[in-house]
Amino acid sequence: MAADRRLDVLRAIVSDYVETREPVGSRTLVERHQLGVSPATIRNDMAALEEAGYIAQPHTSAGRIPTDAGYRVFVDHLASLRPLQPPERRAIESFLSASVDLDDAVSRTVRLLAQLTHQVAVVQYPSLRRSALRHLELVPLGADRMLVVMITDSGRVEQRTLTVPSAGAAHDATATTALDEGVVADLRARLNAAAAGRRMPQLAVALAAVGDEVEPRLAPLVEALAAVVGETLLEEVEDRIVMAGTANLARSGFDFAHTISPVLEALEEQVVLMRLLAEMAADADALRQEHGEVAVRIGAENRHTGLAETSVVAAPYGGEGSGDALAFLGVLGPTRMDYPGTMAAVRAVARYLSRIVTP
Amino acid sequence: MAADRRLDVLRAIVSDYVETREPVGSRTLVERHQLGVSPATIRNDMAALEEAGYIAQPHTSAGRIPTDAGYRVFVDHLASLRPLQPPERRAIESFLSASVDLDDAVSRTVRLLAQLTHQVAVVQYPSLRRSALRHLELVPLGADRMLVVMITDSGRVEQRTLTVPSAGAAHDATATTALDEGVVADLRARLNAAAAGRRMPQLAVALAAVGDEVEPRLAPLVEALAAVVGETLLEEVEDRIVMAGTANLARSGFDFAHTISPVLEALEEQVVLMRLLAEMAADADALRQEHGEVAVRIGAENRHTGLAETSVVAAPYGGEGSGDALAFLGVLGPTRMDYPGTMAAVRAVARYLSRIVTP
DNA sequence: GATTAGCACTCTGGCACGTCGAGTGCCACG
């Protein structure tokens, strides 16, 4: 039937275009795929596809290239994820299992993803907001400063310095007393007993409770501590992103001057990336992507003008569904990319990383 | 005298070429600079400069462009660092003084440097090898694992996990005893007393001494701890590098396809960058650069083929001379760059950052 | 001896032009 063949034609156009990077015409299409009909027939189908907005021609009498909408259809209805080859699986496994701590795991992951997909890879650090506090460490730094080190259950270590509030109007001696080693040790013990294993909303309550049970002169300090911990674990902006494979941008036959530069700029704006990933999280929630949690944004679907000709393939990691995921990871490349392969790689890497960060 | 004028001509060629990005001819040269002679004279000087290898022409009957050697002469003998404008100084000050911890300071620095110079900026984290240990923290993670957190005097926080060695052939109870909170607290106190303020060679000795004074069954643990600390603080490869401003590469009118891609690749190889900075440290030591510790590598002087058309301007920070510097920071851009301005910016930023990391 | 003016020469870059070929759209036919 005709409608079926049209989708076949669209799929053929996408895959040929991805491969050759050149507008594809009706003749070459029948030559390279077993469509069983003549070029003229294909031309009719192409006219229909163009009418529907799935393909376009750069100029009259050139072949067709897929539009963003065309890629969308391709991704949603046609692509079956190409399963990874065994060597690729082995690479992932051996590469990631060698990581010694969270920083290491993240940086290995991002490099691996870039190498696997030949695109720009992006990995978001596990969100602090959804992490539970595993341990809290206090280190006096001098007369009136203190280092607070927070260790989360995902292995992330975060540090903040804190100016110790002088204890009200009392004499100066209190300042030094507050930092006495024994007092700090006691405080550390109490705080850890109260806080360990808790995540954010409850954590604040638990810390506040400690403030009530210590000597009154320490109360301001505990309060300040609770504030710092709260800020750190809630601060969304603070979330870090690492990136690798920008060199792939240059390689992948991009139209440089007008395309690469804005993309690089967008990539350097961490804020832009964060927002993008957040939006994709929402997408994944809403749409319940059928391809195993992998979300795809194509071309102009990214609101950012600099990314009008790039697609983003992302997946949550570190949680069961995207709802309670720790963070996102993904790759970014030209809209003309190998979606099945890329999506498979992203999904696989997300799964492996999940295994590592969930204790 | 003629020799003097030739250097003037070279300087004029460099500055014109940097500005216009086009080969500069004798006529435009006399028009844009007060050289007081006719184009024909300049042509003779140019012939001499070309003979000497300082300039070259891309093809017959085109203007001249400086060679690497020409830039070298320019940088060494001619450029006086352009002092920063007050607004720039203010920007540096306000931008960096707002940083809350080391990570923050480094990431602010690298972005600032990229923005100031319109080049790719690179900042190396303060070397652990030259840092003294400010505090050592032990956090039991479970039955047989322990997190070791090291805080250096430059504010860097490093973490490692450690599998607690089982205490010889004793019964299982010892394993749990080893992680008893009181024991850990005691160990923490002893280790810190011994180690605080020490840097690496002596540090190892001090930690080993602790091993001798604790109960015998803890000795293996202390040994393992000392090993981890030693590895972490000696591991040179571990040194991290952050980078910003890659978008500037695309903008700065580079010949894209053949120039940008190898540069991006080189930048992603942290190893390459590390080696580069290490070599520049040696340069700075050997040459005693007159421009206030700022070292410059031009084009092919970087041994890396991908960087054949780029220059690196770097400076040590965090120490008095380059000998005891903590690390390097710098920028990387086309050989055709504004050396005086770039060198001044790098020097200024290095000084400000030094102030921040030296406690 | 250094500087200058003049001149012949050589390249690149841009423009106009014609040709080729790939690809389309459409129509009539099975």
Add this chain to the structure above:
DNA sequence: CGTGGCACTCGACGTGCCAGAGTGCTAATC
């Protein structure tokens, strides 16, 4: 609904040509 045929369009490519910028050289001048 599919197919073959045909006219048409438009970019890519090669060619030839011209203008302009810049050089090197030589002979004259300060």
